[in-house]
Amino acid sequence: MQSDIENTFDAYPADARQRLYEIRNLIFETADELNLGTITEELKWGEASYSSKIGSPIRIDWKAKQPNLVSLFVHCxxxxxxxxxxxxxDHLNFVGKREIQLPLSDPMPLIELRSCIAMALQYHKLKHLPLLGA
Structure with missing residues (x-):
């Protein structure tokens, strides 16, 4: 049986679905490299949400209103x-206090995105450091 997240992603266009799975895999790979243990994966507000015990949640989604991009969200x-x-x-497109927009037509900025994901997954451990330890 498919998970709620798989069902949600499967309803999206193929290019958006592929990019979301790429980001999902990057989240799990980053967590594994950092030895963060279990990553909780669930739907929150209809969006895929990922969190670690020492981090701040990351959400990813595609919206029909902006069909040419997917977004990564963090707590504002x-x-x-x-x-x-x-x-x-100079490398990422930000909207407000919580969203990174990733155009589907552009290559995924792996280095920058991996760094952002790492900071979010370890946020409570890093929040006292300048630039979150980057």
Missing amino acids: QTQLMETYKELYA
Whole structure:
């Protein structure tokens, strides 16, 4: 039986679905490399959500209103987005205090995205460090 997340992703266009699975895999690979243990995967507000015991949740989704991109979301009351903007303003597209937009037509910015994911998954361990330890 498919999970709720798989059912959600399967309802999306093929290019969006593929990119979301790539980001999902990057989340799990990053968590594994950092030895973070179990990553909780669930639907929150209709979006795929990923969290570790020492981190802040990451959500990913595609929206029909913006069919040419997928987004990665972090909690708006953390230092994550401010740090991401300072580090990667030239490489990533930010919206507000919680969203990174990833155009489907562009190559996935793996180095920057992996760094952002690592900071979010370890947020409570890093939040006292300048630039979250980057």
